[in-house]
Amino acid sequence: MDLSYTPEYKAYRADLRAFLEREWDPQKARDRQSGEAYVSEFRRKATEKGYLYRAVPKRYGGSEQPADVLQVQIIQEAFARARAPMEVVGNGMLIVVPTLLEVGAEWQKEMFVEKTVLGEYRWAQGYSEPGSGSDLASIKTRAELDGDEWVINGQKIWTTMAHTATHMFALCRTEPDAPKHAGISYMLMDFKQPGITIRPIKQISGAQEFSETFLDNARTPKDWIVGERGKGWAVSKVNLKHERNNVGSATRTVGEFEKLVTLAKRTMLNGKPAIEDPSIRMRLVTLEGYMQAHLWSGYYQQTLASRGESAGPLGMMNKLNMSNMGQTIAGIATDVLGPTALLAPSWSGGPMGDERWLNQIFGSIAMAIAGGTSNIQRGVIAERGYDLPREQLD
């Protein structure tokens, strides 16, 4: 056990902190006119130094750094401390780029990766359908070849950021006669085209982060398939792996816990700070046991990863544990908020007080659904982590 960094890593961290000190000015990033360009330029410099887009080859606009989980951790901590922006957030960096780098054709990498890294291409995800949620392989959206183009018909749901997307990656059935999993292709398409219309979905929180996407004779070139035709299910697994990794970090939970403690300190409950209420204190400190276990388990997993060793079942538990803690946080926050918990947060971007906690309270339910529901996670842990037999399915 040695929680300090070696001199090499300390030097790396010092360089990084100096870089942030020199190059990152939140004030300039907030400027209405020049803020966006400032952030882009900052990202370019950070990439040049090897802090961002580390897994992306230089020829596609990345920094092509050797895998080093400790460096990644140092970068995440330093950027978070400086409140500096990391990579462009979204499906593009989380899912499309890793998938293309792993299984895409060379021309696809050239065409899509750099533009995605730069934020010019923004990707909508076309996986779930109204009839296909956890049973994703049952999708019905069909693609039929018409000359040099696929003609696509069907409906997708839970499309994130649809109003800003330029492209979509989608699972479509290209081999209607093949068995369920074997008939699917992983397709890319322009999102702004006459065959695609979207309808925003208003969530229980009142916000509209998702849409339904209707594909009516949408078109895409014949070769805009990632991996082989009919092998899209396997390609999407590459994808899900990256999504799970993304939600596995302890940062979000630790951050929410700390905010909750702050809230409980400054919110009055029955005439004194809520944190002095014996029941609230006990629930907070009980939660902290789970939080600390999750946090140090994360460091342990990082050490294992840095040596290329598997964490076994432990590595599969992060999302489920985060979801569970998110629900506990929501419960405590609700009680601490008192009458404020009766108020809905503004979803038009107006100023907000503590009713913004309702976003966490509802969002923690979403966390237990998105990217594989908690029950799907339980199935994965049981079957892949502990070798329990699969439920007999069709």
Next chain:
Amino acid sequence: MYFDLTDDQKMLRDQVESLLADRLGDQQVLALVDADTSWDPALFSALVDMGLPAILVPEAKGGLGMDLLTLAVAAEAQGKFAAPTPIIANALAAWLLSHVDGKDDDVGQLIGGEAIAAFAFCGGSGWTPDAWRLAGPTLAGEVAGVEWGERATHFIVGLAGGGLGLVRAGAPGLTVQPQQSVDRTRPVAKLVFEGAAVEALPLKPETIARLQQAILVAYAADAVGAANKALGMAIEYAKVRKQFGRVIGSFQGLKFQLVDLAIEVEPSRPLVWYAAHCWDAIPAQAERMAALAKAHTTDVAVKTGRGAIEAHGGIGYTWEYPLHVWLKRAMHDRTIFGAPSEHRTHAAALAGW
């Protein structure tokens, strides 16, 4: 940045587990639990020979000069195999007495296994110094929950005011009353003092505080071992037991219950490691993390033991099926030296909440 055991610690873990696996198969544990006493002198000697009681003692005092994380690794193995020995108490008491001049012989005996240590901390209403009521130079009163009191030669007794004293077995005015214990792998006794002389130990308050923290970490580690064992038994049973024509582990109802136990058990180990590491290297965090770890892992371990029995169905509730041994091990870990609610209250106060 390296959050893992060292190669030496992994080697020690493997050696201890291999020794315990040889001598403490499930049926052997059950046989010990069924006997009049679970005391197994050969097992105790074997663990002594591996040097476990010497782990924390400085090399200058004849010990190994290793850290609490190493002892925690040994303690987890004790829990995993429900080892019926006071080996961890000897390690902690040897460390404590190594701080007292003139106690080198006692330290040597504890390390060598000729002496057996027991902590007598439960002053009736609690385990912490503010509940200690006995006052020297001669003691009158009772102390409950003294693990292996029936075998101990050296009683480390909590005294009014927060100090510690030493009373040796056989001292006039001390009666040891063995109790019917839930955890038969670590039976407890009641000590009755009627004018027994106590030797006050000249210890700094921070040494006494560190002893208590180390005790909490050791029991937290034991609980992690017990929880893993119970969980493992339930998972393996679910793969072989058939009902409705299939193995029960294929039913989501059971599978998900087992996973809900597992997701709490698995991350508990890194928590204990961190608490131990704080004792070794991050003193400002040590007291709070020891309290959090003891509260969390023993809570999880009891929940796991109960859940594992439920997952087994009727067989799990029988005495002849060994699983109850680990539930009881966890129940003992949970209660002794303070329940989770006490440690959580303390941890909240230490956070300044």
